[in-house]
Amino acid sequence: MNWLAIGMFVVIVGITLGITYWASKRTKTTTEFYAAGRSISGVQNGFAIAGDYMSAASFLGIAGLIALYGYDGFLYSVGWLVAYIVVLILVAEPMRNSGKYTMADVLAYRLSPKPVRSAAALSTLVISTFYMLAQMVGAGSLIKLLLGIPYEFSVVFIGIMMILYVTFGGMLGTTWVQIIKAGLLMFGAIFLSVWVLGKFHFNLVDFFNKIAAQPEHGQKFLEPGQLFKNPIELVSLGMALVLGTAGMPHILMRFFTVPTAKAARTSVLWAMGLIGSFYIMTTFLGFGAAYFVGSSAVKAADKGGNMAAPLLAQTLGGGPGTVGGEFLLAFLCAVAFATILAVVAGLTLAASSAFAHDFYVNVIKGGSADEVTQVRVAKRTGVVVGIIAIILGILAKGQNVAYLVALAFAVASSANVPVIILAIFWKKFNTGGAVAGIIVGLVASVGLMAISPNVMGKAAIFPLGNPGIVSIPLGFIAAYLGSVFYNEKSAAAAKFEELYVRANTGLGAE
Amino acid sequence: MRWDKIAQSEDFKHLISIKSRFVVIAIIISSVYYFALPLSVGYFPKIMNQKVIGSINLAYLFALSQFFVAWIIAGVYARVANRHFDPLADKIKKQYVGGLEK
Known part of the structure; x- marks a missing residue:
């Protein structure tokens, strides 16, 4: 038992519950619950996006991949930042201008609401589930490794925390949990990076020279090809990373919390600054762990390399058993824990809004439900989503986390992104195209993943671990063909003008 | 509701044309x-593995x-x-916001 780590966990839990209590007093209406009353400023939202986005996969996963495979791990960092160009230029402002709480609001504007909302709710639930599972499995293993608390107990605990944040704190509480987490994560990363580079007198060339000079690594460690052997795989992964972010429901939802499109733009710029700086620092954390801890020692602690950053902190602090080492290890683990809590809260909220707002209120109730009922249903859905996440999290014990995250990004980029982009920019797009695009993108990405080497190993039918290069074009083609062959009776094209004006000017924006 | 009228207006068309040009190029x-x-x-590892400064190679710098x-x-x-799209959008908004009420 690491009492220091437990103490820090308790502090983080206490602070976040305090925020939740404060937020619960300010969360009564639907807009307050889903969109924090549109009261979040651009800068705050920038921090919250960073907090929502940089998951355990970023902090623990990438540092681990770099510590084990060197250069190739850094390619994830690059893709995950460049993705925000798509978000900034194509989706953030139109979303804010024409949506209310979910991406389906934007689609339902000009298309037949019931089929479109049902399809969008389905893809949102699938993406949130895979992404949430990845976080739960990661968190469960991490806490077990550090504190010796059984995996199942950790998963139940995280599930309860996220239910509390979301049902009581709503979007306001979730936002502040994410802002604090982003601050903690940046502090942790800067702190470790400065320490690592300080050991080399802040000479970057010396840093890389010394790594290359280690017999365990050599110059090869700084070169591509240690993890990805197939260039097509690299391109496919790149496509899913770069486009997937623009289809991530928990990220899109953040744009509804700010008052104007301009604030949405400001928030992406801040998020890009934070996320980019963090990802550049992953090289110091990852290569630093490889140098100071050693790749084999990192691998010995966890096969996936997920313990690289915490082990680096422990080693820099003086090693296992020393006060400094144990303190830093506990601090880093607490940061990782806060990271996971903030991301799962955002995902729970996105999943709840997809079910409660899109499916229950607008499909089952035909849009006619009063405020009180809407908030009540949203909260109940949050509880149900949390319980399902706990059950699936326990069942998914031992699953490969990277695979689950890749799947979430593949589905988001193949099912959501083609439909969002075409709805905003293409006049002839219609309900047939939206439903076909979402369903084909969803089935293609999940199906190809099921027959990929990640699942079937050497017997794989589909040769790539990332289906993006096939499933993303399929999503676009299905959305195109669906629009061409489906004869829409309602005035989808006429409605396009309305959406187009709204999306580009902010006229009539809520 | 005069959405079609706004969509046909010179200001809106101008906004869309400068915006689309920028978006496509970017x-x-x-x-x-x-x-x-x-x-x-993936395809030219030899070139990318060239060292530029010390052990830092082209692949990392790229x-x-x-x-x-x-x-x-x-x-x-x-x-x-901020400089070009927002003023135009604001102009359109001011012009039509009165006429949009039901």
Whole structure:
């Protein structure tokens, strides 16, 4: 038992519950619950996006991949930042201008609401589930490794925390949990990076020279090809990373919390600054762990390399058993824990809004439900989503986390992104195209993943671990063909003008 | 509701034309620059493995440059949007907001 780590966990839990209590007093209406009353400023939202986005996969996963495979791990960092160009230029402002709480609001504007909302709710639930599972499995293993608390107990605990944040704190509480987490994560990363580079007198060339000079690594460690052997795989992964972010429901939802499109733009710029700086620092954390801890020692602690950053902190602090080492290890683990809590809260909220707002209120109730009922249903859905996440999290014990995250990004980029982009920019797009695009993108990405080497190993039918290069074009083609062959009776094209004006000017924006 | 009238107005058409031109160019530049990275490290590892300063090779510098290029494109977008897109959108909004009430 690491009492220091437990103490820090308790502090983080206490602070976040305090925020939740404060937020619960300010969360009564639907807009307050889903969109924090549109009261979040651009800068705050920038921090919250960073907090929502940089998951355990970023902090623990990438540092681990770099510590084990060197250069190739850094390619994830690059893709995950460049993705925000798509978000900034194509989706953030139109979303804010024409949506209310979910991406389906934007689609339902000009298309037949019931089929479109049902399809969008389905893809949102699938993406949130895979992404949430990845976080739960990661968190469960991490806490077990550090504190010796059984995996199942950790998963139940995280599930309860996220239910509390979301049902009581709503979007306001979730936002502040994410802002604090982003601050903690940046502090942790800067702190470790400065320490690592300080050991080399802040000479970057010396840093890389010394790594290359280690017999365990050599110059090869700084070169591509240690993890990805197939260039097509690299391109496919790149496509899913770069486009997937623009289809991530928990990220899109953040744009509804700010008052104007301009604030949405400001928030992406801040998020890009934070996320980019963090990802550049992953090289110091990852290569630093490889140098100071050693790749084999990192691998010995966890096969996936997920313990690289915490082990680096422990080693820099003086090693296992020393006060400094144990303190830093506990601090880093607490940061990782806060990271996971903030991301799962955002995902729970996105999943709840997809079910409660899109499916229950607008499909089952035909849009006619009063405020009180809407908030009540949203909260109940949050509880149900949390319980399902706990059950699936326990069942998914031992699953490969990277695979689950890749799947979430593949589905988001193949099912959501083609439909969002075409709805905003293409006049002839219609309900047939939206439903076909979402369903084909969803089935293609999940199906190809099921027959990929990640699942079937050497017997794989589909040769790539990332289906993006096939499933993303399929999503676009299905959305195109669906629009061409489906004869829409309602005035989808006429409605396009309305959406187009709204999306580009902010006229009539809520 | 006069959405079609706004959509046909000179101001709106002008906004869309300058905006689309910028968006298309920005997306093409960033896509070409981004996908050049996986393609070059995948297909031309010999060139990318060239050391530039000490052990730091072209592959790392190229990957690192991606962050700065993304930041620059984002910065240029924000500047253009603040200076050119927003004033036009505001003008349209002011003009039509009265006429949009039912």
